[in-house]
């Protein structure tokens with residue numbers, strides 16, 4: 001009874017209170033296309049959650065649904081304890097949403113943009129000055145505060161957009177591909193900023209198409225064709241794919257690639273500079289076979305060893321599992 | 329409603345207008361230049377409309393009638409045609425704007441008070457000189473008929489729509505009559521601007537960032553309209569002064585009344601623009617629809633050039649749904665006839681009503697959502 005209305009002690013109730021974003025069977029159609037297809041997503045308080053998937057996977061659509069920008073076709077979603085189908089407006093003061101596209105006013109200055117959003121979010125005038133100053137220095141934009149937004153670099157635009165979404169100090173952040181189209185230095189700086197916010201207790205749901213950014217998150221959801229194919233801590237995803245990885249360093253990688261693709265137990269061969277990555281069912285069992293085969297073909301190699309799969313390999317492996325399941 | 333949100337949106341929009349060169353030109357420079365260009369272009373050739381006459385009657389009465397037609401300055405009989413084909417050819421090659429066909433037994437019918445055997449063909453591609461020419465023909469015909477018949481017996485003849493112009497614009501100088509009507513067209517530009525401003529925010533993605541804030545739909549829409557109403561008011565003050573100075577248009581009525589009515593008109597026009605902006609997702613689409621529902625009908629349906637009474641009944645009904653129709657009536661009345669609110673109130677009320685309805689529909693369909 002107590003657990004039912006969420007007031008009681010038990011562990012289930014505690015978990016429910018800690019859940020800040022929850023979707024159940026969330027779906028969204030665009031005409032004939034089911035862009036989001038039965039998404040069950042849970043983000044807990046204080047997580048830095050990375051929603052990762054290729055272009056067109058449904059990341060933007062998911063975030064727009066959670067921000068109340070799109071109507072939910074099916075299923076349910078609660079954000080900050082409010083049901084999005086019933087009271088989308090009630091969610092808005094509690095979230096900071098940053099669109100994938102730059103969507104601030106190009107002809108307004110950095111300061112004017114911040115001021116505009118501080119007023120729309122009802123930031124008290126006496127707090128405004130101190131808060132904008134702090135955000136400007138936090139985002140490294142203080143020297144540019146009277147520059148028009150249209151004259152900022154790509155990285156600075158993203159930082160300004162983030163500053164605008166932080167102006168009302170929201171406990172939940174929804175950031176849509178904040179690091180796409182940004183130079184590597186700005187990208188790293190951006191992740192440092194996110195880590196700082198995470199350390200400060202903000203719950204962050206961030207999307208990215210870059211698999212290598214997964215390890216900067218505490219929790220990762222892999223999204224593909226509108227479905228969540230795995231949701232766990234990054235190490236757990238890499239460890240739990242049911243496949244293992246062999247790294248082969250050779251000067252004749254073209255020839256080696258052709259040979260490796262036909263070997264039993266090898267499901268995927270990928271190139272990384274001068275090395276090949278082979279996804280296999282069991283690394284230790286297959287290593288001797290591969291060694292023999294390479295010698296037969298007369299392909300010299302510098303090293304051949306089992307290694308930890310990266311997120312990208314994990315993703316490819318999981319997608320293939322899913323396709324196979326679908327065919328059955 | 330939140331005054332703070334409203335103020336923020338208004339301020340932002342004003343900054344946009346002042347900083348975006350094209351918006352600035354569109355809302356502040358174009359209206360006045362457009363008024364001048366239109367007023368000149370539309371009036372330059374109207375005096376001396378060239379006409380052709382085809383006389384199938386060849387009686388003394390018809391010869392008299394032709395003389396009457398070419399008596400004044402406004403009509404110039406440049407050709408005598410022998411067939412309908414010839415009239416048509418002259419119209420097509422632009423030699424004449426109006427063809428007058430006197431049908432057989434014209435004189436006989438007239439004297440016998442059995443009807444008017446007269447046909448007038450105008451060049452539809454140039455409605456302003458064509459209409460003007462037709463009115464001239466009608467007016468002279470009436471004068472001729474009245475003179476040829478015993479007093480009081482010409483009652484059966486009532487040519488369409490010619491008294492208004494003749495009464496209040498005795499010199500029949502078209503410009504005097506056109507300019508007040510043109511003001512209503514020119515004030516359509518702020519409406520276009522607000523339609524563009526809304527669709528621009530969708531196109532540029534800025535709307536997305538605003539829609540996730542707690543701002544109410546009304547604050548957002550009204551906040552966007554206010555700056556353009558204010559800019560429209562600058563035009564409302566500037567245009568009559570220019571019109572008086574440049575064209576010698578009389579301003580016989582109350583300027584205060586004109587100003588107040590203009591605010592109501594701007595509200596109605598801008599709510600129309602807002603409605604367009606709510607539905608159109610890109611600026612080209614908003615532009616196209618604005619032309620279709622604001623400028624095109626504003627030109628042809630509001631009675632500025634083409635008398636409303638001469639339009640088919642269904643179109644007359646539709647014309648009453650256009651703010652421009654009411655405003656054209658109001659401005660003409662105030663400018664030229666010093667008419668007051670005691671006569672104009674139905675039109676003012678209609679403007680206010682249209683504004684409220686358009687705004688309500690816009691607010692209803694404007695959701696705080698994308699797509």
Ligand SMILES: Nc1ncnc2c1ncn2[C@@H]1O[C@H](COP(=O)(O)OP(=O)(O)O)[C@@H](O)[C@H]1O
Nearest residue numbers: 030035053054055056057058059060061062699
């Ligand atoms: N407004 C829209 N209208 C029609 N289809 C859309 C719309 N937005 C997204 N889609 C489609 O939905 C799918 C998911 O898109 P999106 O959420 O933008 O993916 P991502 O952000 O992961 O790249 C894509 O196939 C895309 O084409």
Ligand SMILES: [Mg+2]
Nearest residue numbers: 059060100177
């Ligand atoms: Mg996207």
